[in-house]
Amino acid sequence: MHGWIGKVLRVNLSTGKVSTEALDPAVARDYLGARGLGVKIMIDEVDPKVDPLSPDNKLVFVPGPLTGSYAPSAGRYTVVTKGALTGAIASANSGGVWGPELKFAGYDALICEGAAPKPVYLWIRNQTVELRDASHLWGKDVPETTDAIRAETDDDAKIACIGPAGENRVLFAAIMNDLHRAAGRSGTGAVMGSKNLKAVAVVGTGAVTCADPKTFERAVMKARDMIQKHPVGGTGLRLYGTNVLTNILNQVGGYPTKNFQDGHFPNADKIGGETLAATLLQRPKGCFACIISCGRVTKITNPKYAGEGEGPEYETAWGFGGDCYVDDLEAVTKANFFCNEFGMDTISMAATVACAMELYEKGLITREDTGGIALEFGNAEAMVEVTRLTGIGEGFGKKLAVGSYRLADSLGHPELSMTVKKQEIPAYDARAVQGIGLNYATANGGAAHVRGYTISPEVLGVPFKVDKDTIDGKPALVILFQNLTAALDSTGSCLFATFGIGADELAEMLSAVTGVAYTTADFMKCGDRIWNLERQFNLAAGLTTQDDTLPSRLLHEPIKTGNSQGMLSRLPEMLPVYYELRGWDADGIPTAAKLGELGLAA
Amino acid sequence: MKVLYFAVLRDVTGKREEDWQQPEATVGDLLRALVARYGHGFERWVVKDGDLWDLVIVLVNGHDVRHLQRFNTPLAPADTVVIFPPVGGG
Amino acid sequence: MAKMLMINADKCTGCRNCELACSMAHEGVFRPDATRVHVYTWEREGFSVPMMCQHCRDAPCITVCTPHALTRDPTSGWVDLDDAKCIGCKMCVQACPFGNAIWDAVTHTVLKCDYCGGDPSCAKFCPTHAIEWVDDLVATRTRKRAFSEKFKHAFSE
Numbered sequence: 001m002h003g004w005i006g007k008v009l010r011v012n013l014s015t016g017k018v019s020t021e022a023l024d025p026a027v028a029r030d031y032l033g034a035r036g037l038g039v040k041i042m043i044d045e046v047d048p049k050v051d052p053l054s055p056d057n058k059l060v061f062v063p064g065p066l067t068g069s070y071a072p073s074a075g076r077y078t079v080v081t082k083g084a085l086t087g088a089i090a091s092a093n094s095g096g097v098w099g100p101e102l103k104f105a106g107y108d109a110l111i112c113e114g115a116a117p118k119p120v121y122l123w124i125r126n127q128t129v130e131l132r133d134a135s136h137l138w139g140k141d142v143p144e145t146t147d148a149i150r151a152e153t154d155d156d157a158k159i160a161c162i163g164p165a166g167e168n169r170v171l172f173a174a175i176m177n178d179l180h181r182a183a184g185r186s187g188t189g190a191v192m193g194s195k196n197l198k199a200v201a202v203v204g205t206g207a208v209t210c211a212d213p214k215t216f217e218r219a220v221m222k223a224r225d226m227i228q229k230h231p232v233g234g235t236g237l238r239l240y241g242t243n244v245l246t247n248i249l250n251q252v253g254g255y256p257t258k259n260f261q262d263g264h265f266p267n268a269d270k271i272g273g274e275t276l277a278a279t280l281l282q283r284p285k286g287c288f289a290c291i292i293s294c295g296r297v298t299k300i301t302n303p304k305y306a307g308e309g310e311g312p313e314y315e316t317a318w319g320f321g322g323d324c325y326v327d328d329l330e331a332v333t334k335a336n337f338f339c340n341e342f343g344m345d346t347i348s349m350a351a352t353v354a355c356a357m358e359l360y361e362k363g364l365i366t367r368e369d370t371g372g373i374a375l376e377f378g379n380a381e382a383m384v385e386v387t388r389l390t391g392i393g394e395g396f397g398k399k400l401a402v403g404s405y406r407l408a409d410s411l412g413h414p415e416l417s418m419t420v421k422k423q424e425i426p427a428y429d430a431r432a433v434q435g436i437g438l439n440y441a442t443a444n445g446g447a448a449h450v451r452g453y454t455i456s457p458e459v460l461g462v463p464f465k466v467d468k469d470t471i472d473g474k475p476a477l478v479i480l481f482q483n484l485t486a487a488l489d490s491t492g493s494c495l496f497a498t499f500g501i502g503a504d505e506l507a508e509m510l511s512a513v514t515g516v517a518y519t520t521a522d523f524m525k526c527g528d529r530i531w532n533l534e535r536q537f538n539l540a541a542g543l544t545t546q547d548d549t550l551p552s553r554l555l556h557e558p559i560k561t562g563n564s565q566g567m568l569s570r571l572p573e574m575l576p577v578y579y580e581l582r583g584w585d586a587d588g589i590p591t592a593a594k595l596g597e598l599g600l601a602a
Numbered sequence: 603m604k605v606l607y608f609a610v611l612r613d614v615t616g617k618r619e620e621d622w623q624q625p626e627a628t629v630g631d632l633l634r635a636l637v638a639r640y641g642h643g644f645e646r647w648v649v650k651d652g653d654l655w656d657l658v659i660v661l662v663n664g665h666d667v668r669h670l671q672r673f674n675t676p677l678a679p680a681d682t683v684v685i686f687p688p689v690g691g692g
Numbered sequence: 693m694a695k696m697l698m699i700n701a702d703k704c705t706g707c708r709n710c711e712l713a714c715s716m717a718h719e720g721v722f723r724p725d726a727t728r729v730h731v732y733t734w735e736r737e738g739f740s741v742p743m744m745c746q747h748c749r750d751a752p753c754i755t756v757c758t759p760h761a762l763t764r765d766p767t768s769g770w771v772d773l774d775d776a777k778c779i780g781c782k783m784c785v786q787a788c789p790f791g792n793a794i795w796d797a798v799t800h801t802v803l804k805c806d807y808c809g810g811d812p813s814c815a816k817f818c819p820t821h822a823i824e825w826v827d828d829l830v831a832t833r834t835r836k837r838a839f840s841e842k843f844k845h846a847f848s849e
Contacts, residue, residue: 068722069712069722070709070712070713070716070722070817097706097708100724104723104724104725143736146735178735179735179736180735180738204725205723205725205798206723206725207715207719207721207722207723207726208721208722208723209721209722210716210720210721210722213716213720217716224819228819231647231657231687231688231689232657232688232689235610236609236610236687236688236689238820239609239610240609240689244608244609244689245689247608247609247686248608248659248686248689251606251661251664251684251686252661252664252666253664269618273609274608274609274612282737282738283702283705283738283739284705285705285706285738286705286706286707286819286820287707288707288708289707289708289709289712290705290707290709290819291707291709291819292819293705293707293819293820295705295738297737297738297739308736308737308738309736309738310738459659460657460659460688460689461656461657461659461668462657464656465656465666465668465669467666467669468666562664563661563663563664563665564664
């Protein structure tokens, strides 16, 4: 095989058995890799009703067919599992350099099943795969773990690991790789912790081969050129990072503040990308084979919050910033560093803090509950401290570890949790931008922005501009983005490549590297197939159309200030149209005809 | 009218915002005046093929001019105009 | 005037496109282990440096090469490796003070940058000009200009 390696590594943590099997070319052809292949493995092998933290859940690490090649910005991998936070199919996408290393080691996927009786880590050097004792590593944070494992294995080993948050089963714990990159959402880290798996260390000295090198080089040079000429992919992201969005969303009035009580933050500029570039930014950073370099290498010298690492990204700056009503960029960045060090999803962590701040505001949480911390909106030190406590599993941090939905629900007010399918909504107000609200409600992994990033057309105007406030055409637009993204995610490409290229170029590169001819239509159909497969998993897990919704606040409480004042989400009008266009019935269940069209079993 | 600059336009103009004293009838008039003031460094981020670059976000009182009349969108002295060069994220 | 590969480490993002370009150009596959340019990244600080053969004028590798597989081309000034003459003794790997001669255990050959015959793939693929194929006389011009600007600021009124 080309692009793909043709081999899957399977590790049974309960028995210690390590085995390999061939990658079925038909499966590879239909599901590509990464997210798609991971979902296919999950639905074939795991009962969707399984408890995510039980040994019967599986944890699958999957790069894509483009991963390890020089397709521009296509060095990613996905972690697929049943989400600890959501109880739904979870696929967390990550960059860095870990994913390609697994390909060079000789594998298209790593399936971790069962649970080890004691803490272990997996050490993969090409065909040599060992489970090693990790008792001495349990409790260590991500940088310490990385150093310690390298000292025992190889200085250049690429490490994906959990910190204390995953060990303690914080429901939004992340798997971190290469110190600063996260397979972040839905609690993949908690699943890894429940398996007593501390880390996966990889050294790969093999090759990723290419079916048609000349054609591939031409396609790659063309794609690179398109991305480099695009103002966002070519310049904007490198100069300012994703955090450039802070001022944009704030100016259009869709920047959620105080747990979505409002949509505008007067001091947004203090925590935006321009300010970051002028203060804490050291230099940009790129993932494997990346030509965009949106990564932010940052350093805080102020002794109060001293530290260095990467970030914050826009979502993180929003969450610890505007959502908590904090305008201190150093505090926001420090909270971001804590999340990377302890292994937590920044969006869910920050939004959980914001929810707790509203609960505190309403007197449902008191200073006694927080151990003396004045958890008020705007209190930067409090925001940083409770984040740290959650990471290390102490004090009030233990209460936040369940995420905002379970926290608010335990106090009798689940409606104060801004979540969909129990996953925290990210940094775009669904009342100010209609299409993204529909995406939040229908994304298979719970509220997430990247699954169908209609902010691009609705706010930025990429690849074309639509009015953020209309609902006409939004269901079709959301579906288009969701399908394209599902296919793109499954190749190993980064979503930011779409600031420059589209399905045509991706299909072209995919065909040249694999030797399997994909038309653009084939490629998009893969995306549609993967989306429907995810949906089937969720339905079998017990999710229903009731879960395709938004918090009551976004449907009934208009934005108070800013340029989208007075607006509400019109989700109820869009959802039925969405179902119909997807080929689903009125309950959001794929029809037999739709499944047949995609080659899926009923 | 108040004009707010973001991202690379802050480096080009040297300002985050300014009170633009001259009356400008339309967005196009304002942008042409700004290009005259700040030169090619400003123009390259805002104008393409003689028209407003599709990827530029210009808001008048919070409304995106791509859904109003683009260059011909009328302006009043009390308006706030916000200009973002093509940017992105996720 | 001759050309050289200029390393601008401050521009390196650690993306390793250079490694992929090099291994594809020479080996026909993507295998970062089999490249003649390697990127070293300090993860905590986020600093990366690409390293490749510097084609030294007084090259230690040439000094130790008994079959004269490594020679210096008098016109280009490059250090060439003739694989046909190489006996695989790896003395050049021991001798290079920078570690830029690499032994590849898969192909049993020494890997050393050969400037791709005058059109280096790494420079072509580097997205940030961290590796540049430049005339030797202007190689440091950008850097000198950038730093001398500090004097301009210091002396301006």
